Amino acid sequence: MPPRQFxxxxxxxxxxxxxxxxxxxxxxxxxSGPAVARWENGQDFPKGEKLPAIAKALHQPLDDxxxxxxxxxxxxxxCDAGLxxxxxxxxxxxxxxxxxxxESGRRRLSDAYVKPLAKAYGVSEDELLAAQDRSFGVRVPSRAEQASGPRTIEEKINYLLRYGYVGQEAPSDExxxxxxxxxxxxxxxxxxxxxxxxxxxxxxxxDVVRAGLAHALQVEVALFQDDAELSPEARQLLEAFRFIGSIHRGQILGLAARGNSTGLSVEMMAKINDLVGELKHKLPDVPGGE
Known part of the structure; x- marks a missing residue:
């Protein structure tokens, strides 16, 4: 049965x-006509990618x-892209x-597939990644939760899987x-x-599992030791993952920071990430990008 109600x-x-x-x-x-008859009689269902064409043919909004x-x-x-x-x-x-x-929540998409699929599906890369999280049964946090950084083990694992493997395949559950x-x-x-x-x-x-998770996901043990408010250092690390991912996907073409020997602050990187999310549709394609 298609993911939409039929x-x-x-x-x-x-x-x-x-x-x-x-x-x-x-x-x-x-x-065929008989195929339509089976759909209408409840004997069969159309493939999910057929639903947009059916709605268009009947001059009906897809969601209605x-x-x-x-x-x-x-x-x-x-399916909504008709593919x-x-x-x-x-x-x-x-x-x-x-x-x-x-789609079945077994292994995440390679980073190289995100941009072409997002373009084909008519969504942003962040929207595609959020949809992938839902395919894996992950609750996508609100903007307020994202701004405060991941706190629970669930949020930290998914944050690292999503942003911590730029240009490489994230590890599977196994x-x-x-x-x-x-x-x-x-x-x-x-x-x-x-x-x-x-x-x-x-x-x-x-504590043993938390330490193992830190080892498996290649971060400091301290990141998994406390589910309370993240330390400034931990937040800066996590924002850096997002920032690097934005650069890798061509959402930020270049950045010069002068007169700052300690690098960008976590607040500045958070603002840049928010700005990238708002403006990325307006950015030109990166020459030579995928």
Missing amino acids: DGSRVRAVRRGRNLSQQQLGDMVGV LFPHDGPPDLQLLR SHAQAAEIINASRAPLGNA QIARAVNEHAGAATVTAGDIVALRTGATADAS
Whole structure:
């Protein structure tokens, strides 16, 4: 069943109201008349990527004819762009596996796929990454929560996975669990335990697991030792991850800081990140970029 709600009887009523036969509607969306009949009778469902074409053919807003609950995940973004798995895979010059793994919450997209997919789906890169978080069962924090920095283990893991692997593939749940166990010298967690921590199903972890997470995600142990307000140093580190990611994706073309031997403050980097988020649609394409 498609990620949007599909009511065959409603499609039938709208089709008849526009004086279209099942065959005519099928011709407009690239299927047979009998296929439309099966949709309307509840015997089958159209593929999710067909829904935009159906709504267009029936002169109906997509969200009105086929509503959905909550913000989109990766599957919904692809389907709303009218793209099949094969078509989206062709855009990133890859097999269907990376898309299927990301949409099902098994392995995150390679950083190189983010920009072309965001462009193909008609969304910003941040919107695509937020949709990916939802595909992995991660609650996307509000702007206020983002401004204060990640505090819980869930928020910290997802922040590091999202921003800490510029130009390289983030580790999977299995790889993180393996690294935690290697650091601990014992089988302390499973991939399922990492999923529970990453999605917030488990809110706490032992000191051994926290130290292992820091080792697995290549940060200082102190970052995982306290869920309270982050220290200025920890916030600066996390903002730096976002900042570097913005540069890597071509959202910031260059930056000169004069007369500052200690580098940009966390407040300044936070402001720059917010500005990038607001203005990136207006930035020109980077020459030679992906």
